[in-house]
Amino acid sequence: MKTNFSLLFYLKRKKNYQSGPVAIYMRITVNGKRVEMTSGRSCEPRQWNTVNGRSSGKKEDSKSLNAYLDDLQFKIHEAHRQLTLHNEEVTAISIRDRFLGKQGSHHTIIGVFKEHNRKLEILIGSEYTKGTAERYRTSLKHAIDFLQWKYSAADMDLRKVNHEFITEYDFYLRSVRKCNNWGRIKYRPKKMATMDENQWPLFQNMFQ
Known part of the structure; x- marks a missing residue:
């Protein structure tokens, strides 16, 4: 969702x-x-340009100050860009917190998926087959493509997974990926196929 953002x-x-x-x-x-x-x-105050939000001085200390403020501005805009990229809630507080490094350690969909696949690869031959690993690699690719297709995002906070998200992902598999019923189940994480509306939080632990 587009936001009206200024600094x-x-x-x-x-x-x-x-x-x-x-x-x-x-x-x-x-x-x-x-x-x-x-x-x-x-x-x-006599050296401050209120229009530009910078020092109007010509000496080296003013140039150094302006360079410092330019760097802060870049970091604030980068915090805004990262929140937008990952489809996270964009507010003045969330931008400030991300800039300050206070955003916390929230899990993301693709991050959890990749970690799951990394562990699965290690267990090939003892607990999983190469075919299973390949299926999860394909499933990860579908998830990445879906986030870009639906949300124009590279990743998303895992807490945003809800009934609507899962329904839209299922529709994506059917309409864009042309998966039949078996394909839809095969390329969704296991617990998605059997959850009812009271079980969506389980999806957040789908790889645990």
Whole structure:
């Protein structure tokens, strides 16, 4: 889903401010909701360009400050891009948290799938056959293609798997991949084929 995202650098004066450098803050806004945080730097008000959100000074310290702010801007936009790429919820808070490295260690669909396949490959000959491993490699490819086809995403948070997701994946296998009933079951993780609406959370542990 498209979001209205913006980033602003501005000077935040204290109530009792009289003179001297002022702290530079960042304001992240998404769909009208915003969060603010300090940039860790300051600037003299007379050298601050409010339109550009940068120092207007010509000396080396101003150039260094602007380069620092450029780097922060890049990292904020990259946090936004990563959230969008993985089809995660994009809010001012989620962008801030990803920028700060606070997004947590959520499992992703493709990440879990790849880890499952890695372990399965090790057990070929003792617990699994080469045919089974090949089937899961094909199933992984279908999952990757489906996320791109449906969500234009390289991966997704595993917590987003629900009835709608599984129904859409089943439709994809039937309509795009032209799988028959056996093919649909073969290329879906085991527990998908037998779950009812009260069992969708089991899908999040499908490879455990």
